[in-house]
Amino acid sequence: xxxxxxxxxxxxxxxxxxxxxxxxxxxxxxxxxxxxxxxxxxxxxxxxxxxxxxxxxxxxxxxxxxxxxxxxxxxxxxxxxxxxxxxxxxxxxxxxxxxxxxxxxxxxxxxxxxxxxxxxxxxxxxxxxxxxxxxxxxxxxxxxxxxxxxxxxxxxxxxxxxxxxxxxxxxxxxxxxxxxxxxxxxxxxxxxxxxxxxxxxxxxxxxxxxxxxxxxxxxxxxxxxxxxxxxxxxxxxxxxxxxxxxxxxxxxxxxxxxxxxxxxxxxxxxxxxxxxxxxxxxxxxxxxxxxxxxxxxxxxxxxxxxxxxxxxxxxxxxxxxxxxxxxxxxxxxxxxxxxxxxxxxxxxxxxxxxxxxxxxxxxxxxxxxxxxxxxxxxxxxxx
Amino acid sequence: xxxxxxxxxxxxxxxxxxxxxxxxxxxxxxxxxxxxxxxxxxxxxxxxxxxxxxxxxxxxxxxxxxxxxxxxxxxxxxxxxxxxxxxxxxxxxxxxxxxxxxxxxxxxxxxxxxxxxxxxxxxxxxxxxxxxxxxxxxxxxxxxxxxxxxxxxxxxxxxxxxxxxxxxxxxxxxxxxxxxxxxxxxxxxxxxxxxxxxxxxxxxxxxxxxxxxxxxxxxxxxxxxxxxxxxxxxxxxxxxxxxxxxxxxxxxxxxxxxxxxxxxxxxxxxxxxxxxxxxxxxxxxxxxxxxxxxxxxxxxxxxxxxxxxxxxxxxxxxxxxxxxxxxxxxxxxxxxxxxxxxxxxxxxxxxxxxxxxxxxxxxxxxxxxxxxxxxxxxxxxxx
Numbered sequence: 001x002x003x004x005x006x007x008x009x010x011x012x013x014x015x016x017x018x019x020x021x022x023x024x025x026x027x028x029x030x031x032x033x034x035x036x037x038x039x040x041x042x043x044x045x046x047x048x049x050x051x052x053x054x055x056x057x058x059x060x061x062x063x064x065x066x067x068x069x070x071x072x073x074x075x076x077x078x079x080x081x082x083x084x085x086x087x088x089x090x091x092x093x094x095x096x097x098x099x100x101x102x103x104x105x106x107x108x109x110x111x112x113x114x115x116x117x118x119x120x121x122x123x124x125x126x127x128x129x130x131x132x133x134x135x136x137x138x139x140x141x142x143x144x145x146x147x148x149x150x151x152x153x154x155x156x157x158x159x160x161x162x163x164x165x166x167x168x169x170x171x172x173x174x175x176x177x178x179x180x181x182x183x184x185x186x187x188x189x190x191x192x193x194x195x196x197x198x199x200x201x202x203x204x205x206x207x208x209x210x211x212x213x214x215x216x217x218x219x220x221x222x223x224x225x226x227x228x229x230x231x232x233x234x235x236x237x238x239x240x241x242x243x244x245x246x247x248x249x250x251x252x253x254x255x256x257x258x259x260x261x262x263x264x265x266x267x268x269x270x271x272x273x274x275x276x277x278x279x280x281x282x283x284x285x286x287x288x289x290x291x292x293x294x295x296x297x298x299x300x301x302x303x304x305x306x307x308x309x310x311x312x313x314x315x316x317x318x319x320x321x322x323x324x325x326x327x328x329x330x331x332x333x334x335x336x337x338x339x340x341x342x343x344x345x346x347x348x349x350x351x352x353x354x355x356x357x358x359x360x361x362x363x364x365x366x367x368x369x370x371x372x373x374x375x376x377x378x379x380x381x382x383x
Numbered sequence: 384x385x386x387x388x389x390x391x392x393x394x395x396x397x398x399x400x401x402x403x404x405x406x407x408x409x410x411x412x413x414x415x416x417x418x419x420x421x422x423x424x425x426x427x428x429x430x431x432x433x434x435x436x437x438x439x440x441x442x443x444x445x446x447x448x449x450x451x452x453x454x455x456x457x458x459x460x461x462x463x464x465x466x467x468x469x470x471x472x473x474x475x476x477x478x479x480x481x482x483x484x485x486x487x488x489x490x491x492x493x494x495x496x497x498x499x500x501x502x503x504x505x506x507x508x509x510x511x512x513x514x515x516x517x518x519x520x521x522x523x524x525x526x527x528x529x530x531x532x533x534x535x536x537x538x539x540x541x542x543x544x545x546x547x548x549x550x551x552x553x554x555x556x557x558x559x560x561x562x563x564x565x566x567x568x569x570x571x572x573x574x575x576x577x578x579x580x581x582x583x584x585x586x587x588x589x590x591x592x593x594x595x596x597x598x599x600x601x602x603x604x605x606x607x608x609x610x611x612x613x614x615x616x617x618x619x620x621x622x623x624x625x626x627x628x629x630x631x632x633x634x635x636x637x638x639x640x641x642x643x644x645x646x647x648x649x650x651x652x653x654x655x656x657x658x659x660x661x662x663x664x665x666x667x668x669x670x671x672x673x674x675x676x677x678x679x680x681x682x683x684x685x686x687x688x689x690x691x692x693x694x695x696x697x698x699x700x701x702x703x704x705x706x707x708x709x710x711x712x713x714x715x716x717x718x719x720x721x722x723x724x725x726x727x728x729x730x731x732x733x734x735x736x737x738x739x740x741x742x743x744x745x746x747x748x749x750x751x752x753x754x755x756x757x758x759x760x761x762x763x764x765x766x
Contacts, residue, residue, distance in 0.1 A: 005409060012410035012628055023629060024407030026388060027395035027582045029706045060584060062443050062624040065607040100604045193625060199410045201443060201584050201627035221483045221604065224448040241445040242576060244584035244627075245395055246406060323412045 001321065008352050009325040010142045010171055010299045011063075011193040012200055013342035015250075016257060019198050022250040030245050036237040038252050043234060045255035046204060049173070050188060051263075052180040056206045057230040060244045063170040063191030066203025068096050069225040070166050070189040071136065074211050076219035077101040079133040082123060082163075084115040084148060087141035088328045089168055097136065100220050111331060112144045112301070114294040117152040121159075130162035133214075137165065140172035143328045145301035145337060146290045147176070154183055164211055170194055171298040173204075174258065175270040175341050186211040192247065194298070195266075197254040197343040201247045207231070270297040273340035273349055276380040280353040283376030284360065284368045289335050298341035301327075307365045309336035312356070315363060320355040346381050353377050384704065391735050392708040393525050393554055393682040394446075394576040395583055396725035398633075399640060402581050405633040413628050419620040421635050426617060428638035429587060432556070433571060434646070435563040439589045440613040443627050446553040446574030449586025451479050452608040453549050453572040454519065457594050459602035460484040462516040465506055465546075467498040467531065470524035471711045472551055480519065483603050494714060495527045495684070497677040500535040504542075513545040516597075520548065523555035526711045528684035528720060529673045530559070537566055547594055553577055554681040556587075557641065558653040558724050569594040575630065577681070578649075580637040580726040584630045590614070637726075653680040656723040656732055659763040663736040666759030667743065667751045672718050681724035684710075690748045692719040695739070698746060703738040729764050736760050 007014050028035055046056040059066060071093070075081065081102050083094045086109040097104045105123070109115055115137065124132060135157050139150045150167060157165045164186040169178055173188065174195020180188055186208040193200035207215075207227060215228060223229075229240040258266060277300045281288055289301035304312065309326065310333045316322045325337035340349060353373045360368070390397050398406075411418055429439040442449060454476070458464065464485050466477045469492040480487045488506070492498055498520065507515060518540050522533045533550060540548045547569040552561055556571065557578020563571055569591040576583035590598075590610060598611060606612075612623040641649060660683045664671055672684035687695065692709065693716045699705045708720040723732060736756045743751070 005411060007410070007412065009412050011625060012412065015410060020407045020409065024403045026403065027390065027398060027576070028388060029390065029392050029395065029708075030583070031709075032706070060443065060445050060448070061607060062626070064624045065443070068607045096606045099606045099609075191625070193410070193628075199627060199629040200413070200625045201630060223479045223482045224444060224451045225607070226482075241447045242394060242574070242583045243445070244582065244630075245576075246582040247584060247627075247630075323415070325412075326414075 004321050006322045006348070006351065008339050008348070009323050010337060010339040010341055011191070013194060013197065013339060014344060015198055016254065016343050018257070019250040019253045022253045023246050025246065025249060027245045030239065030243055035245065038249060039239070040237045042248060042252050042255060045259060049255065049258065050180045050206045051178070051182065052206055054181070054206060054208050055231055055234065056204055057227055057234060058248070059203045059205065059225070059230065060201070060241070061203040062200060063189065063203055064092065065225065066189040066191060066205050067093060067168050069203070069227055070187040070205045071096055072100055072220040072222050072225060073227045074164055074187065074214040074218050075102060075133055076217070078103055080105065080131045081134045081136055082107055082120065082132055083136045084138060085109070086113060086115055086144070086146060086148070087111050087138065088143035089141060089170070090138045093136050093138065093168060112146060112289050114146050115148045115153065117149050117156060120153050121156040124156050124160040124163065127160065130160070132160065132163045134164040134166050138168040139178070140176065140296040140298050142171045142299060143331070144290060145296045145299040147172070147294050147296045149294070151183060154185065158184060164214060171296065171341060174266065175297045177267050180206050184208065192251065195342050196251060197257070198247060198250045201244050202251065270340070272346065272380060273344055274300065276346070276349045276377040277338055277340055279376040279380050280349070280373040283372040284357065298339065300338045300340065301335045302338065303335045307360070307363055309333055311363055312336055312359055315359045316355060319359065322352055322355055349377055350374060387704050389705045389731065389734065391722050391731070392706050393720060393722040393724055394574070396577060396580065396722060397727060398581055399637065399726050401640070402633040402636045405636045406629050408629065408632060410628045413622065413626055418628065421632060422622070423620045425631060425635050425638060428642060432638065432641065433563045433589045434561070434565065435589055437564070437589060437591050438614050438617065439587055440610055440617060441631070442586045442588065442608070442613065443584070443624070444586040445583060446572065446586055447475065448608065449572040449574060449588050450476060450551050452586070452610055453570040453588045454479055455483055455603040455605050455608060456610045457547055457570065457597040457601050458485060458516055459600070461486055463488065463514045464517045464519055465490055465503065465515055466519045467521060468492070469496060469498055469527070469529060469531070470494050470521065471526035472524060472553070473521045476519050476521065476551060495529060495672050497529050498531045498536065500532050500539060503536050504539040507539050507543040507546065510543065513543070515543065515546045517547045517549050521551040522561070523559065523679040523681050525554045525682060526714070527673060528679045528682040530555070530677050530679045532677070534566060537568065541567060547597060554679065554724060557649060558680045560650050563589050567591065575634065578725050579634060580640070581630060581633045584627055585634065653723070655729070655763060656727055657683065659729070659732045659760040660721055660723055662759040662763050663732070663756040666755040667740065681722065683721045683723065684718045685721065686718045690746055692716055694746055695719055695742055698742045699738060702742065705735055705738055732760055733757060
């Protein structure tokens with residue numbers, strides 16, 4: 001059957017019907033009281049989602065644009081930055097930092113392994129001259145399904161005192177508890193097609209008072225990505241540039257849905273989806289790419305042996321219309337990734353695993369007892 | 384009656400039902416053959432719309448983001464640029480050029496008057512050292528309804544030989560004949576919520592071979608707005624960053640609608656809408672803000688005397704659910720603007736003018752024969 005696509009990739013993620021219908025409404029003028037009221041509620045709910053009293057700004061960009069804004073608004077040419085790199089996105093933040101002439105020290109770890117907080121501790125402690133202006137960390141590395149230990153790394157940044165912590169939370173925000181104010185996260189960037197449950201098109205950046213202090217003297221050039229302009233406009237419930245009206249109306253809808261579910265329930269659900277997916281993969285005797293102790297709540301990467309990941313993905317798509325993600329760069333056809341982020345239910349995991357069982361059998365992989373994947377997921381859901 | 388909004392502002396513009404329904408489809412994965420096929424057709428149709436064989440790139444940004452990309456990809460710090468400025472958007476391109484440390488010469492004219500091509504000719508001829516690297520021009524100035532004489536200014540740029548011509552065509556593309564290759568326009572930027580007939584959210588930039596040559600040595604920092612990345616990805620029918628999938632699916636729909644109408648018919652329709660609107664405004668004895676000889680095909684600005692523009696707009700909205708645009712900055716409450724851009728029909732102009740007649744009467748303005756506005760518009764439509 002066609003036209004019955006099930007998205008199990010780490011973005012775009014599934015979108016609730018109410019948000020799709022909101023997208024399809026005739027656009028309204030963006031300089032109107034009606035739109036200002038929508039913006040005001042969206043802004044309040046974004047702060048709720050970020051657990052912050054400070055600003056959360058909304059840009060018409062992808063997640064990469066949001067992270068770039070999060071970097072370039074608070075730094076000047078030649079500033080020293082530490083950038084964690086253990087996957088495709090960590091590498092991208094290194095590239096952005098270099099493109100803007102920052103003095104980049106890449107803290108590199110093999111893809112699939114987590115960043116070591118101790119390495120950051122040592123570098124930060126050694127920096128007695130306080131030359132390090134920012135530490136840039138990917139929280140959930142989408143390319144590998146690794147969740148970096150942001151809380152501990154951030155503690156070391158706080159001990160340093162000078163450096164800002166800038167976080168790519170693109171696939172962790174709305175999936176994992178990220179208390180921006182409690183932890184004191186200076187800049188947190190994310191994108192709409194993930195935990196927000198709407199299509200791609202919007203980026204978000206939260207900014208702490210300390211980061212706004214750094215903004216005052218930051219000299220990297222910017223205009224469209226100048227967060228000061230967004231802050232100034234947001235204070236008047238408007239936007240500096242024509243906003244993607246329909247996307248914001250859809251976001252208005254999904255933020256209400258998220259508030260109704262509640263932060264605790266959202267995080268618990270993602271933890272449960274992760275645990276069920278991982279239990280199922282183990283039940284099928286397939287190797288998980290990242291260990292349990294640092295597994296992302298949003299994406300599970302699987303590294304099958306003796307059976308090509310891309311064949312599994314292709315079969316799943318053709319036979320069941322389930323979209324799984326492949327590996328990126330050198331992990332191409334070495335792993336496949338199951339997204340369980342955003343508008344994903346327990347039932348979706350069961351559907352996916354049951355279909356995966358059929359797929360594996362059809363492709364000649366028989367190293368599991370039929371039903372063992374579904375049974376393992378079911379056990380997590382019934383416990 | 385509520386929920387019967389008629390958008391007569393210069394963006395967002397009305398969206399055809401087919402595009403709204405396309406927006407409401409479940410998103411699909413952006414790294415799939417299905418999406419690549421859509422991108423391939425969209426790219427071809429964008430070239431058709433731009434009348435170019437060179438690249439037209441698509442970014443997840445507003446019109447301002449597109450113009451910024453159009454400027455910063457081809458220049459280096461300290462480069463001398465001439466920027467035409469006769470409205471809010473011209474002023475914005477001056478600000479962007481300054482924010483990036485370009486050596487900006489502003490060619491300023493009063494709001495509501497057109498740029499004088501002769502001034503550009505003189506400055507370009509005087510530049511025997513060929514220091515001017517770019518001339519940045521707003522084609523249709525959205526804030527005033529003035530159409531600048533791009534064709535003549537561009538001819539002077541061509542005589543100079545060195546400088547690139549960079550065009551803000553945000554409210555002219557898809558409304559006015561803009562033969563990119565025939566004229567030799569190096570960079571043309573536009574946005575989705577205008578002639579493209581979809582909501583805001585996408586920006587477009589066409590790039591000539593000469594501009595790509597300049598790109599090679601351009602040193603302004605960029606990453607998300609780096610057009611080279613978009614070009615490289617487009618060659619493989621993909622995108623460098625997660626694209627706004629639903630918006631592109633909607634664009635896929637409207638570009639087909641536009642092709643069916645045909646370029647000639649689209650331009651003729653906008654010319655007719657402009658002429659009818661202006662004839663009607665004259666029929667009502669209201670002053671037009673820009674003269675006929677340089678009137679935008681997309682927006683007509685009206686400067687009523689003895690009756691507040693904002694009262695007219697407010698009454699039109701409340702009584703007829705018609706949204707008109709106000710004046711910006713110092714033109715606030717000095718003019719109102721009627722958008723007739725994109726998915727606008729002859730009937731829409733008649734509705735708008737007829738409603739405007741009632742509004743004027745109700746607000747005590749009686750300096751016109753009832754029906755004279757509609758009659759004047761009707762005359763244009765029947766001629």
